[in-house]
Every structure is written in structure tokens, then in C-alpha cells.
Amino acid sequence: MSQAVIVDKLSVHYTIEQQPEPIVALDEIDLSVKKGELVTIIGPSGCGKSTLLHTIGGLISPTSGSIHIDGTPLLGPDPKRATFVFQEYTLLPWKNLVENVALGLKFAGIDRASRTARAMEQLKLMRLEQYAHMHPDQVSGGMQQRVAVARALAMEPQLILMDEPFGALDEQTRMMIGAEISRIFTLENRSALFVTHSLDEAVFLADRVILLTTRPGRIKEEIIVDEPRPRTRKFLETRRFVDIRSHLFASLDVPAGDREGADT
Amino acid sequence: MHGGATAVTAGWLVAAWNSAAVHRTTILLCTLALWEAISRLGVVDPIFLPPPSTIVLAVTEIFDDPRAVAAFRVTGLELGLSFVIAAVLGLAIGIPLGLNRFLRDAFLPPILFLLSTPKAIFLPIFLILFGIGVDSKIAYGAFSAFFYIVDNVVGGVGLLEAKRRRLARAFGAPLRHYLVDIVIPSALPGIFAGMWHGLRQALAAVLVAELFASDSGVGYMVRIYTNQFRTDKTLALVAVVSLLVIVAGSLFNRLEVRMNRWRAVAHT
Ligand SMILES: Nc1ncnc2c1ncn2[C@@H]1O[C@H](COP(=O)(O)OP(=O)(O)O)[C@@H](O)[C@H]1O
Ligand SMILES: [Mg+2]
Numbered sequence: 001m002s003q004a005v006i007v008d009k010l011s012v013h014y015t016i017e018q019q020p021e022p023i024v025a026l027d028e029i030d031l032s033v034k035k036g037e038l039v040t041i042i043g044p045s046g047c048g049k050s051t052l053l054h055t056i057g058g059l060i061s062p063t064s065g066s067i068h069i070d071g072t073p074l075l076g077p078d079p080k081r082a083t084f085v086f087q088e089y090t091l092l093p094w095k096n097l098v099e100n101v102a103l104g105l106k107f108a109g110i111d112r113a114s115r116t117a118r119a120m121e122q123l124k125l126m127r128l129e130q131y132a133h134m135h136p137d138q139v140s141g142g143m144q145q146r147v148a149v150a151r152a153l154a155m156e157p158q159l160i161l162m163d164e165p166f167g168a169l170d171e172q173t174r175m176m177i178g179a180e181i182s183r184i185f186t187l188e189n190r191s192a193l194f195v196t197h198s199l200d201e202a203v204f205l206a207d208r209v210i211l212l213t214t215r216p217g218r219i220k221e222e223i224i225v226d227e228p229r230p231r232t233r234k235f236l237e238t239r240r241f242v243d244i245r246s247h248l249f250a251s252l253d254v255p256a257g258d259r260e261g262a263d264t
Numbered sequence: 265m266h267g268g269a270t271a272v273t274a275g276w277l278v279a280a281w282n283s284a285a286v287h288r289t290t291i292l293l294c295t296l297a298l299w300e301a302i303s304r305l306g307v308v309d310p311i312f313l314p315p316p317s318t319i320v321l322a323v324t325e326i327f328d329d330p331r332a333v334a335a336f337r338v339t340g341l342e343l344g345l346s347f348v349i350a351a352v353l354g355l356a357i358g359i360p361l362g363l364n365r366f367l368r369d370a371f372l373p374p375i376l377f378l379l380s381t382p383k384a385i386f387l388p389i390f391l392i393l394f395g396i397g398v399d400s401k402i403a404y405g406a407f408s409a410f411f412y413i414v415d416n417v418v419g420g421v422g423l424l425e426a427k428r429r430r431l432a433r434a435f436g437a438p439l440r441h442y443l444v445d446i447v448i449p450s451a452l453p454g455i456f457a458g459m460w461h462g463l464r465q466a467l468a469a470v471l472v473a474e475l476f477a478s479d480s481g482v483g484y485m486v487r488i489y490t491n492q493f494r495t496d497k498t499l500a501l502v503a504v505v506s507l508l509v510i511v512a513g514s515l516f517n518r519l520e521v522r523m524n525r526w527r528a529v530a531h532t
Contacts, residue, residue, distance in 0.1 A: 059434060077434050084434045090427045094449045104435040106445070155435075 004191035005056065005082075005159050007031040010065035012051050024216035025051040028065065031210065031219065033159065036189040038182075038229075040196055040206040042248065048217030049195040050163050056193065057082045057161045070158050079104050083157040085165045089144040091136040091151075098123060098132040101150045108155075115154075122150035125184055142173040149181065153188065160185075160192040167197065175233065178204055183230040199252075203244050204236060211251055221251055314496040322500035332485050332501070339470060339482040342398050346405025346466045351459060353406070354413025358458070359447065361414070362421025372418060379411040384472060391477055401473045401481065408469035409462035416461060420454015421447060456520045460513075467509070 010029040013022035025048040033039050041049050054060045056067055058077040067074045069081045083104065091100045098119045099106075105115035123129045126146045136144050145165060152160050166174040178201055185192060196202050202209050203225055211221040225244060227235060235241055280286045296316045302308055303315035310318070326332040361368045361375075387404060394400035424447055432442045448455070474483025482501055489497040 057434060059430065077436055079434065079436045086427065086431070086434075088427050090431045092428075092446065092449070095445075103445070107435050107437045107441050109438075 002035050003032050004035045004037070004070065005031075005033045005193075006068045007056060008066045008068070010052075010055065010067065011063045012048070012055055012060060013063045026055070027216035027218050029217065029219060033191050033193060035191055037207045038185055038190075038192045038194060038205055039208045039210060040194045040202040041210045041212060042196060042199065042202045042252070043212030043217065043220075044214050044252070045197070047212045047214050049212060052212075052217065053084075053161045053163045053193060053195055056159075057084055059084075079155050079157065080108070081157055082159045082161055083152040083155045085145075085148050085152045085160065085162040087164045087167050089136070089141070089148045091144055091147055093136050096133050096135050097128065097139070097147050100136065100147055101154050103151055104155045119150070119154055122154045123147075125153070125187075126150050126180065140173075142169055142177060145169060146177060146180070149177075149184075153184070153190070158191060160190055162192060162194045164195050164197060166201070174198070174201065175204075175236075179230075179232060181205065186230040199245050199248055200236065203241055203248065204231060209244075209248060211248065223248065311493060312495055314499065318496045319499045319503060322494075322496040323504060326485075326497055326500050326504075331488075335480060335482045335485040336504075338398060338480045339474065342401040342405060342470045342481065343463075343467050346402045346470060347409060347463050349402070349406040350409035350413055350462050350466060354410055354417055354458060354462065355455070358414040358417025359421055359443065359451075362418040362424075362451065363447065368418065375411055375414050379415055383408045383469065387473055387476055390473070396477050396479055398480070401470045401478070404473045405466040405470040409466040412465050413458040413462040416454045416458030417451065418454075420451035420458070423454065424450045452523060456516075456523070460516055463512070463516075464509070471505075 007029055010026055010031075011024070012026040013024050015022045029052065031039075041052065043049055051060060055062055056074075058067075058074050069078075074081060091097075092103070095103070098116055101119035101122050102115040105118060110118075120129060120132060123132055126149065128143060128146060128150070131139055131143065136147070139147075145168075148165070149162075152162075166177055169177070182205055184190075194202075194205060196205075206225045207229070209223045209225060210219055211223070212218065213220045223244060227238075227240060299313075300315040300317060303310050303313055303318075314322075357371075361372055383404075386407065390400045390404040390407070394403050428446055428450060432446050437446065470481070471483045474481040475487060476483075478484040478487075482505060486498055486501055489495075489501070
């Protein structure tokens with residue numbers, strides 16, 4: 001398998017006005033994602049997960065280091081190479097669901113007929129085609145987030161960047177969408193970096209889990225989840241899942257009082 | 265059976281009593297009746313305050329006067345052109361100011377300053393620059409409306425959330441699409457408020473300018489009729505203008521509801 005993305009010694013510092021020392025959000029991160037691989041990133045709040053994702057997607061310029069997608073350096077946002085699914089769905093309420101899915105294609109200058117056809121395909125994949133002409137406010141939060149995923153997939157990007165995309169959803173909806181994502185990403189051979197604060201989600205979705213340290217963000221550990229995809233809920237009850245999950249839980253090394261909060 | 269009918273009548277009365285529109289209409293009719301009475305009974309001189317029935321007759325009279333009909337056409341033209349100029353300039357300047365903090369810091373203060381200045385003191389300058397005809401009315405109307413439009417457009421664009429800007433950037437929106445698909449729909453409430461205030465402001469400015477110095481238009485006809493002590497015809501002009509404003513307002517509201525249908529959907 002070839003590499004979809006290579007991140008080399010990536011550092012990001014935030015300089016704040018009237019503060020002499022910059023905040024080191026990321027410190028020399030090395031990371032790669034293979035074609036078709038789904039990598040999840042987990043780590044304590046404020047450790048730089050969003051910064052990492054936004055930088056890889058070109059929304060933040062690195063202080064040092066480089067990002068290569070499919071062999072060429074990424075210097076700014078390029079939705080055909082790296083596409084975002086944000087935590088807040090950020091659908092446009094004045095557009096219906098197909099138009100929302102087709103948004104990136106419209107921005108890319110693709111004509112209405114072909115972009116609508118491509119958007120409809122993605123909605124079908126998400127089993128949302130019968131809602132195509134509804135507006136975001138008329139469907140549930142879970143459906144809205146699936147539309148946001150479809151909007152990213154419609155770009156057919158080399159890498160999908162997902163920053164706690166299902167964080168606002170209830171556990172049951174989240175697992176259902178997780179299984180859906182596992183199915184579609186496997187089917188379409190999509191590469192993805194997926195930030196989550198849910199241990200279950202991290203293990204369930206990933207080919208590989210990356211654990212970040214508290215600030216400055218560095219890679220603490222990588223764990224391979226050697227289980228064929230797509231996965232079903234049954235995987236959640238297997239010995240292997242439980243072992244990896246408890247290993248990660250121990251590695252997160254949260255103060256005892258915060259333990260409950262770590263996996264919610 | 266009988267009791268049921270009474271209950272229905274009572275229910276209807278309660279509904280009427282609770283209806284704001286019924287109260288409003290009742291007060292309006294009472295005022296008109298009182299006005300009619302004091303004018304007819306000679307409590308006030310009907311020359312200075314003619315009764316409503318006389319004004320209604322005067323309305324039909326002024327529509328027989330070709331000068332009055334022409335006056336409405338002239339004022340309508342002045343209003344339309346001044347509003348279009350103000351709207352185009354207001355959007356062209358308001359949107360960049362709303363999007364860019366630096367431009368806003370640099371240029372919004374003088375605009376707000378002029379917004380709060382009584383525009384009437386500039387009127388003589390417009391008459392000197394553009395003459396006594398329609399040009400000065402158009403320019404002065406556009407000038408008066410512009411500040412209201414810019415102020416509201418800047419406020420509307422300010423409603424654009426950071427997450428939508430980020431969405432546009434992440435999905436590579438070209439400027440044209442950024443404006444049409446994201447900025448303007450987000451700013452519609454402010455844009456509508458600006459257009460409505462601007463339209464009213466332009467109408468007020470055009471009429472004041474015509475009253476001040478002109479050779480045509482509704483304001484000019486008001487001057488002619490008052491000079492002839494035709495209070496009835498003057499009030500007839502006022503009534504027609506007020507009616508047109510009310511009609512325009514409800515059309516505007518309808519348009520706003522239509523354009524913001526997605527917002528209405530969100531509330532159901
Ligand atoms: N725009 C910014 N300016 C200054 N500091 C920031 C900015 N964004 C994030 N940070 C800081 O960088 C660190 C990492 O933030 P973030 O990447 O959002 O973490 P996470 O997503 O893991 O919670 C935090 O300490 C945060 O306060
Ligand atoms: Mg974050």
C-alpha cells in the first residue's frame with residue numbers, strides 16, 4: 001500500500017499578543033496514513049488534535065515541518081486532496097441536502113447536472129436519498145452529520161479529516177454512524193484521519209490508533225487494530241477489542257478523578 | 265340547541281375581543297368618526313381640517329388633475345432611482361466592510377457619524393450642485409438612504425459565523441461563490457432591514473427636497489395646494505402616499521418571508 005499522506009516533523013506554535021512565549025501546540029509530529037487506511041487520533045483535551053487536523057488540511061500554516069499528500073506538498077486548503085468533516089455539522093440551512101452535499105463540487109466549478117448526480121450517489125450510499133430535497137433543519141442531528149460526511153466524500157479526496165465529527169451525537173446514533181462509516185470507507189477505499197475522544201469509537205473504526213501526549217502534542221503510542229473491515233457491532237464484544245481498549249485507557253494516564261470523563 | 269348557538273356567538277365575541285386587528289380597526293373608525301363630527305359641527309374650521317369624507321372626494325379630484333398624476337410619476341421615478349443607487353452602493357461598500365475588520369475600523373466610523381447627522385442640512389448643497397429638478401432629488405434621496413443601508417448590511421454580514429467562513433475556506437470557495445452561497449444568505453436579515461429603512465429614508469428625503477425647492481413631484485403639488493388653501497387636496501396627497509407606503513411595506517414583508525423560507529422552516 002502506498003502512502004496517502006506523510007507528515008514530517010510537523011510543529012505548530014501559536015503566538016499570542018502580549019505573551020513572550022509561544023504556545024507549542026504540536027512538537028515535531030511524524031505521521032503517515034496509507035491509502036485506504038483509517039487512523040484515529042486520541043488524546044487529552046487541549047493536546048493539539050484539532051491543530052494537527054487543521055494543519056494537515058491546510059487551514060493552519062505549520063511553524064516548521066511539512067505535509068505531503070500523494071507525494072506533493074500541501075500549502076493551503078485543497079478540498080480535492082484533503083476534505084474536512086467538522087464537529088459542528090456546518091450545513092447551510094438555506095440549501096437542501098443534495099445542494100449541501102454538492103457544495104464543494106459547485107465551488108470546484110462542476111456543472112449542476114453532474115454535481116447533483118454525484119451528490120445523489122453519496123446520499124444513496126448514506127441511505128439518505130429520500131431526504132435529498134429536505135432542508136437540514138428538517139432532519140435529525142445524526143442525519144445532518146451523515147450529510148456532512150457525504151459532502152466530504154463527494155469530493156473524492158485522497159484524505160478525509162474528521163475532527164470529533166460525532167461528538168455532539170448520542171452514543172447509539174454515534175455507533176450506528178460509526179458502523180456506516182466503516183462500511184462506506186472500506187467500500188470506497190478512503191483514507192482518513194479521525195479525531196475522537198471516545199475510546200470505543202477510536203478502536204472500533206481504526207486500522208491504527210495514535211495516542212497524543214498532553215501539550216505539547218507528541219505521539220505517545222501507536223496501536224494497530226488488526227481486525228478486518230468493515231466491522232460490525234459484534235467486534236465491540238470481542239476479547240481483542242476489550243484488550244486494546246483497556247490498554248489505551250491505561251496509556252491515556254488520566255488523573256484518577258478524571259477517568260470517567262476520558263471515555264465519554 | 266339554542267344554548268349552543270349562544271355559546272358560539274359568545275365564542276365569536278371573545279375571539280373578536282382578543283384580536284389585535286379588531287381593536288386597531290375599532291380605534292381607527294372611532295377616530296375618523298370623531299374627526300368627521302368635529303369638522304362638520306364646526307368645532308374646527310373645515311377649511312383647515314376638512315372631514316375625512318371630503319378628503320376621500322379630494323382623492324378622486326386629484327386623480328383628475330393631470331399635474332397631480334404627473335407628480336406621482338416624477339416622485340416615483342426619483343424614489344426608484346435614488347433607492348437603486350443607494351442599494352447598489354450600500355451593498356458594494358457594506359459587504360466588504362462587514363467582511364474585513366481593517367476596512368470596518370477605517371471607514372465605518374465616518375459612515376456612522378453621517379448616519380446620525382440630520383441629512384436635511386445637506387439639502388441646499390445638493391440643490392446648488394444638481395439644480396432644482398429631479399437630479400437633486402435623486403442624489404439627495406440616494407445620499408440619505410445610503411447610510412442606513414450600509415449600516416444594516418455591515419451588521420448583517422457581521423452575523424456570518426466563523427464556522428461558515430472556515431467551511432468556505434476548507435472547501436475552496438471562490439470569491440463569487442463565497443459571496444452568493446454563504447455571505448449574502450447569512451446576511452439576509454440585515455440586508456432586508458437595510459433595504460426597508462433605505463427605501464423609507466429615500467422617500468422622506470425626496471419629499472422633503474420637493475417641498476423645499478422643486479418644479480415637479482408630490483412635494484411640489486403639496487406646496488401648490490397649500491398655497492391655494494386646499495387642505496383637502498393636500499391631505500388627499502398625504503393619504504395616497506401613506507397608502508402606497510403601507511402596500512409597499514406588506515409586499516416587502518412578503519418578499520422577506522419568501523426569501524427566508526428556510527428560516528421559517530427552522531421554526532416550525
Ligand atoms: N488560535 C489559537 N491561538 C492560540 N492558542 C490556540 C489556538 N488554537 C488552539 N490553541 C491552543 O493550542 C492547544 C491545542 O489546541 P487544540 O488543537 O484545539 O486541542 P484539542 O483539539 O486536542 O483539544 C491548546 O492549548 C489551545 O489552547
Ligand atoms: Mg479539538
